Amino acid sequence: MHNDFDVVIIGSGAGGAPVAHTLAQAGKAVLVIEKGPLFRPQYQSPNGLSDFKRDELFATGPEKRIRVPGVSNWGESYYSSHVEPDLNDEPHIYQGEDGRDRATIEGYTAQVVGGGTQLYGGVSLRYCPIDFCLGSFNAERTDLQDDPAGDIRREARDWPITYADLEPYYGRAERLIGINGTRSGQAKPFGGDYYQRPLPPNAISDYVKTGLDALGLASYRTPLAVITEDHAPSGRCVPAESEVAKSGFINRYGDPLGLKSNTWVSLLTPVSRLENFALWTNCVVTHLGCAPGGRIDRLFYRDPSGAARRLDLKPGAVVVVACSAIESVRLLALSALEGAEFDRRIHHNDLLGAYFLTHCLGGAEAIMHRRCDKSRSLDSDWATDACQSEAFLHQTGLWAGGVIYNNTSDQALPLSLARTHGSQDLDTIWRAFEGDTRLLGEPLIDFLDQSFGTLLSVCFMANQVPLKSNRIALHPSARDKWNRPAAYIIKQWHPHDIAAMNLLAEQCARILRFGADPVHGRHPIEGQGGVHLAPNARARIANHILGGARFGADPADSVLDPTCRAWQFDNLYVTDGSFMPTSGGANPTLTIQANAFRIADHLLARI
Amino acid sequence: MSIVVLPQDDEYVLNYCARYLTRENQEIRHNYGQFEEQDALGSICESWRFPSVDSYWDGKDPKTSYFYNRVTFVYKHSGSSPPGEVRLIGNFACLYESFLLQPVRFLGEPTVYHALTLVLPKGKVYVYKFIVDGRVCLDAINPQRVVLDNGQPWSRLFTDLCPELLSFEPAEVELLARLTGSVLPLHRAERRCFIDRYYEQIDRESRKVEYAHTQRLDRSVGVVNFIDKLLARQERHHLIAYRLCLPIIDKLLRAAHPDSEPAQLPEVVFDELCRAMARGRVPGWDYTAYNSPAYFLQLLRRHTFTGAFSHPKYGGNVGAAGWAYLEERYRNPEGDTLFAWRRAIEYPLGSSTVYRG
Numbered sequence: 001m002h003n004d005f006d007v008v009i010i011g012s013g014a015g016g017a018p019v020a021h022t023l024a025q026a027g028k029a030v031l032v033i034e035k036g037p038l039f040r041p042q043y044q045s046p047n048g049l050s051d052f053k054r055d056e057l058f059a060t061g062p063e064k065r066i067r068v069p070g071v072s073n074w075g076e077s078y079y080s081s082h083v084e085p086d087l088n089d090e091p092h093i094y095q096g097e098d099g100r101d102r103a104t105i106e107g108y109t110a111q112v113v114g115g116g117t118q119l120y121g122g123v124s125l126r127y128c129p130i131d132f133c134l135g136s137f138n139a140e141r142t143d144l145q146d147d148p149a150g151d152i153r154r155e156a157r158d159w160p161i162t163y164a165d166l167e168p169y170y171g172r173a174e175r176l177i178g179i180n181g182t183r184s185g186q187a188k189p190f191g192g193d194y195y196q197r198p199l200p201p202n203a204i205s206d207y208v209k210t211g212l213d214a215l216g217l218a219s220y221r222t223p224l225a226v227i228t229e230d231h232a233p234s235g236r237c238v239p240a241e242s243e244v245a246k247s248g249f250i251n252r253y254g255d256p257l258g259l260k261s262n263t264w265v266s267l268l269t270p271v272s273r274l275e276n277f278a279l280w281t282n283c284v285v286t287h288l289g290c291a292p293g294g295r296i297d298r299l300f301y302r303d304p305s306g307a308a309r310r311l312d313l314k315p316g317a318v319v320v321v322a323c324s325a326i327e328s329v330r331l332l333a334l335s336a337l338e339g340a341e342f343d344r345r346i347h348h349n350d351l352l353g354a355y356f357l358t359h360c361l362g363g364a365e366a367i368m369h370r371r372c373d374k375s376r377s378l379d380s381d382w383a384t385d386a387c388q389s390e391a392f393l394h395q396t397g398l399w400a401g402g403v404i405y406n407n408t409s410d411q412a413l414p415l416s417l418a419r420t421h422g423s424q425d426l427d428t429i430w431r432a433f434e435g436d437t438r439l440l441g442e443p444l445i446d447f448l449d450q451s452f453g454t455l456l457s458v459c460f461m462a463n464q465v466p467l468k469s470n471r472i473a474l475h476p477s478a479r480d481k482w483n484r485p486a487a488y489i490i491k492q493w494h495p496h497d498i499a500a501m502n503l504l505a506e507q508c509a510r511i512l513r514f515g516a517d518p519v520h521g522r523h524p525i526e527g528q529g530g531v532h533l534a535p536n537a538r539a540r541i542a543n544h545i546l547g548g549a550r551f552g553a554d555p556a557d558s559v560l561d562p563t564c565r566a567w568q569f570d571n572l573y574v575t576d577g578s579f580m581p582t583s584g585g586a587n588p589t590l591t592i593q594a595n596a597f598r599i600a601d602h603l604l605a606r607i
Numbered sequence: 608m609s610i611v612v613l614p615q616d617d618e619y620v621l622n623y624c625a626r627y628l629t630r631e632n633q634e635i636r637h638n639y640g641q642f643e644e645q646d647a648l649g650s651i652c653e654s655w656r657f658p659s660v661d662s663y664w665d666g667k668d669p670k671t672s673y674f675y676n677r678v679t680f681v682y683k684h685s686g687s688s689p690p691g692e693v694r695l696i697g698n699f700a701c702l703y704e705s706f707l708l709q710p711v712r713f714l715g716e717p718t719v720y721h722a723l724t725l726v727l728p729k730g731k732v733y734v735y736k737f738i739v740d741g742r743v744c745l746d747a748i749n750p751q752r753v754v755l756d757n758g759q760p761w762s763r764l765f766t767d768l769c770p771e772l773l774s775f776e777p778a779e780v781e782l783l784a785r786l787t788g789s790v791l792p793l794h795r796a797e798r799r800c801f802i803d804r805y806y807e808q809i810d811r812e813s814r815k816v817e818y819a820h821t822q823r824l825d826r827s828v829g830v831v832n833f834i835d836k837l838l839a840r841q842e843r844h845h846l847i848a849y850r851l852c853l854p855i856i857d858k859l860l861r862a863a864h865p866d867s868e869p870a871q872l873p874e875v876v877f878d879e880l881c882r883a884m885a886r887g888r889v890p891g892w893d894y895t896a897y898n899s900p901a902y903f904l905q906l907l908r909r910h911t912f913t914g915a916f917s918h919p920k921y922g923g924n925v926g927a928a929g930w931a932y933l934e935e936r937y938r939n940p941e942g943d944t945l946f947a948w949r950r951a952i953e954y955p956l957g958s959s960t961v962y963r964g
C-alpha cells in the first residue's frame with residue numbers, strides 16, 4: 001500500500017514545499033509527510049475559522065517548566081505555542097559557556113504544515129552575489145580584522161552555484177510565493193520584477209527612512225511575504241480593505257486570513273487537489289532505511305495515533321529531507337544509528353552536522369519622540385544593503401556583510417511589549433519583565449506611557465564565520481518523547497563575528513540617531529549590540545537554522561553534492577537550510593525556497 | 608434547548624491530538640507541581656487543552672456566534688482493541704441524554720481517538736463523563752475534576768468568558784483585587800473615570816452575560832477573574848503559590864491593622880506591601896510557609912499584566928477595557944487613537960468582519 005510515490009518529501013516548509021509544488025504540477029506522484037498539523041486559513045476551513053488566532057496569549061502559550069532529566073536549566077520557565085514543539089517532549093540541548101547542558105526552544109521554527117513560514121516575519125530577501133563566493137573573496141585578503149588564526153581564509157567557502165545560477169529561481173519564488181517590495185535600491189541584479197506593491201509604511205518607520213537618507217544609504221522597501229494584491233498563482237484574494245493584513249499579529253503569529261505567504265497557502269494549496277499529490281499530516285518520520293547500493297528504499301514514521309509505521313518506496317523514487325537544518329541533520333544521524341549501510345554512507349566523511357550556522361544578528365533600539373500606532377504594521381518597512389558592498393567590507397575589515405532593516409511589528413501589542421522587555425529570545429521571554437520589579441504600580445503605567453508605540457528597532461542579519469566545531473550532534477543522554485536522542489547544539493561565536501556584530505549594531509544605532517536627529521545624530525539609544533551579549537548567546541540562533549549538511553563540489557569537503565543529493569546515496573536529497581556552506585547576509589528563507597525550486601527542476605529531469 | 612452537535616472533522620481532531628497525546632516515553636515531564644508526584648497525567652503534554660474549547664462560527668452571524676464555543680471531547684483508547692461505543696453525558700444536557708463519540712480516521716483507517724464536537728454557550732462551567740462500552744469513566748486526559756455534593760467525581764470544563772469562580776474563594780478575590788490593583792493601577796487617579804465610564808458604555812445585555820460577576824468583585828479590568836481561570840487550567844501549578852501567599856498576606860495585614868478588614872485598607876498599604884514583596888523583605892511575612900515573597904510578586908505581576916491585556920475570552924480585560932484604556936490614552940494631536948485594536952479583532956468585540964476569531 002502507498003508505495004507508488006515518485007517522491008517523498010519530509011517537511012512542508014520553505015525547503016520542502018517548492019519541491020512538492022513543482023513536481024506535483026508536473027504530474028509526478030508526490031507525498032509530503034509533515035510532523036505538524038494542517039492549520040488552514042479561514043477561507044479554506046470547513047468551519048469558517050482558522051486555528052491561528054489574533055491572540056497574544058494563544059501565540060505564546062502559558063508558562064511551563066523544563067523537566068528534561070539531566071539538564072542544568074531543569075525547573076526554569078519556558079513558553080511555547082501550539083505549533084512550536086514542547087521542550088519537555090522534544091528538547092534541543094545546547095552546551096553553555098560553563099560547559100553545562102541546557103534545554104532550549106531555540107533552533108525550532110514551527111511544526112505545522114508550512115513550517116517556519118507560518119510564523120515568520122516574512123522578510124524575503126535575496127542574498128547578494130558576494131554571499132555566494134566568500135571563499136574566493138577572502139582568499140587573499142590581508143585586511144581582515146579579529147582573525148588571528150586565519151580561520152576565515154581557511155574556512156570560508158564558495159557555494160558550488162553562483163548568484164546568476166540562482167537568480168531565475170529567486171524570480172520564480174517571488175512570483176509563486178507572493179511577495180511585496182521594491183527592487184530599486186537593492187544591491188542585487190534582478191532578471192524581472194515579481195514584487196507586489198508594498199503597503200504604505202508605518203509612520204514610525206519614517207524615522208528609519210530619514211536616518212538612512214541622512215547617512216546617504218540607499219534603501220528599499222523590505223520585501224515581505226504578504227500579498228497586497230490578488231495573487232493568481234495561489235488563487236488568494238485580498239479583501240477590499242487592503243490594509244487588513246497590517247495587524248501587529250505578524251512575527252510569531254500564524255495568519256488566520258492566509259495573506260501571509262506561507263508555503264501552505266502559496267505553494268501546497270494550488271496542488272492540494274491534484275490526484276497525484278498527498279499530504280500526510282501529524283506524522284513524524286523517525287528514520288530512513290538504505291539498501292545496499294545507496295538507495296533509500298523505506299522510511300519509518302509514527303502516525304497520528306503514535307503507532308510505528310513503515311513506508312516502502314518504489315524503485316526510482318526519490319526522498320527529499322526538509323525538516324529544517326537541525327532536525328534534518330538529526331534525522332540523518334538517527335537513520336545512521338538504525339542501519340549500518342546508511343551509517344557508512346552518510347559518514348563517509350566527518351561533516352554531517354558540522355559547520356552549523358546561524359546569523360550574526362543584533363541591532364539597536366530607541367524611544368522615538370513621536371508615538372505611532374505600531375499595531376497597524378507588517379514586520380518591516382525599510383532595508384539597506386549598504387553594509388554588504390565590497391567597498392564597505394574592505395573599509396571595515398569584515399569578511400562578509402549583512403542587511404540592515406527595521407522591525408515594525410516588534411512590541412506592537414501590549415503583551416509583546418512586556419514579555420520581550422529586556423529579553424532576547426524565546427528562552428528568556430517574560431524573564432526580564434518578571435525580574436524588573438521597578439515596574440510596579442505607577443512606574444508600570446509609566447512604562448506603558450514611555451514605550452507603547454514609541455519603541456523602534458533597527459536590526460542587522462549578517463554572515464557568521466563557518467567553524468567545524470560549530471555542529472549539530474545527537475545528545476548522549478537526553479531523549480525525546482519517542483525515546484530518541486535529542487539534538488545537541490554545539491556552537492560559539494568567532495571573535496570576528498563579535499567584531500562584526502558590534503560594528504553593524506553601531507550602524508543600526510546611527511540610523512536611529514540620525515533618524516530622530518538628522519542634523520546632529522544625537523538621539524539617545526536605549527540599547528545596542530549583537531546576539532553574543534545575550535545570556536544564552538551560544539544557543540541563540542534567531543530561527544535561522546542553517547548548515548550542518550553543506551553542499552559543495554568536493555565530496556571530501558561537503559555532505560551534499562551541488563544538486564543537494566547526499567554523496568554516496570542515489571536518491572537522498574536535503575533541501576532545507578542545512579545545505580548552506582555560508583549563512584548569507586540576509587534572512588534565509590527566500591534563498592532556501594529558491595534553491596528548493598532549483599533542486600525541483602533537477603529532480604524533474606531525473607524522475 | 609437542544610445541544611448542537613457539529614459534523615465530525617477528523618482533520619481538526621487529529622491536528623489537535625497528535626502533538627499532545629502521542630508518545631512512547633512515559634516519563635513524568637509535564638508535572639510542574641499541579642499533580643500528585645506519580646500521577647500519569649504528568650506524562651501528557653498540556654493535558655489542560657482537553658476538551659478543546661475553541662471559537663465558533665455559525666456561517667452567518669458573527670454576533671450570535673460570538674457567544675458560543677465549539678467544544679471537542681476526545682477519548683483516546685489505549686487497549687489492544689478499540690471500544691465498541693463511547694458516549695458522553697454531561698450537565699449541558701439532561702443527564703440521561705448521551706451523545707455518541709465518533710471514531711476518528713486517518714487515511715481511511717481507524718485511529719486511537721473518538722471525538723465529538725458540541726456547540727456550547729460561553730461563560731459556563733460544565734461537568735461530564737464518558738460511557739465506554741457501558742462503563743462510566745472520567746476523562747483520562749483532562750485534569751479538571753470536581754466532586755459534586757453527592758460525592759461523585761466528574762470531569763469539568765469551562766467555556767470562554769467564564770465568570771464563575773473556580774480557584775478562589777470570594778474573600779481571596781477581594782484581597783487579590785487589591786493587590787493586582789496596586790501592581791497595575793488602571794483604576795486609579797484620572798484613569799478611574801475612564802474605566803468606570805467605559806463599563807457604563809458597554810452594552811448592558813452583554814455585561815450581564817459576560818461580566819457581571821467579575822466586575823462586581825474586581826473593580827479594575829477583570830484581572831482576578833483571569834487569574835482564577837488561569838490557575839484552574841493552564842497554570843494550575845501556580846495555584847499553590849496563591850493558596851499559600853494570600854493567607855500570609857491576610858494575616859500580616861490583620862496583624863498590622865487589627866481594626867480593619869484587609870480588603871478595606873487604603874491603597875497606600877497595598878502599594879507599600881507590593882514594594883516590600885518586590886524587595887523580598889516583608890515585615891510579618893511567614894517565610895516558613897512560603898519563602899519568597901519576591902517570587903510571588905513576580906508571578907502576580909506577570910499574571911496581572913497578562914490578565915489586563917490578553918484577549919477577553921480568558922476572563923480578564925473585561926469587555927476589552929484594558930485595550931480600550933490604551934486606545935483612549937494614546938492619541939495623536941489630531942485626536943486619532945494610536946492603538947486601533949478594534950480593526951484587527953473579531954466583531955462584535957472588535958470591528959473586523961474579515962477576521963472571525
Ligand SMILES: Cc1cc2nc3c(=O)[nH]c(=O)nc-3n(C[C@H](O)[C@H](O)[C@H](O)COP(=O)(O)OP(=O)(O)OC[C@H]3O[C@@H](n4cnc5c(N)ncnc54)[C@H](O)[C@@H]3O)c2cc1C
Binds near residue numbers: 016112119121253322
Ligand atoms: C518567529 C519566526 C520569524 C521568522 N522570520 C523570518 C523572516 O522574517 N525571514 C526569513 O527569511 N526567515 C524567518 N524565519 C525563519 C524561517 O521560518 C526559516 O528560515 C524557514 O522556515 C526554514 O525553512 P526549512 O525548510 O529549513 O524549515 P521549516 O520551514 O521549518 O520546515 C521544516 C518542516 O519539517 C517538519 N518536520 C521536522 N521534522 C520532521 C520529521 N521528522 N518528520 C516530518 N516532518 C518534520 C516541521 O514540522 C516543519 O514543518 C522566522 C522563523 C520564525 C520561527
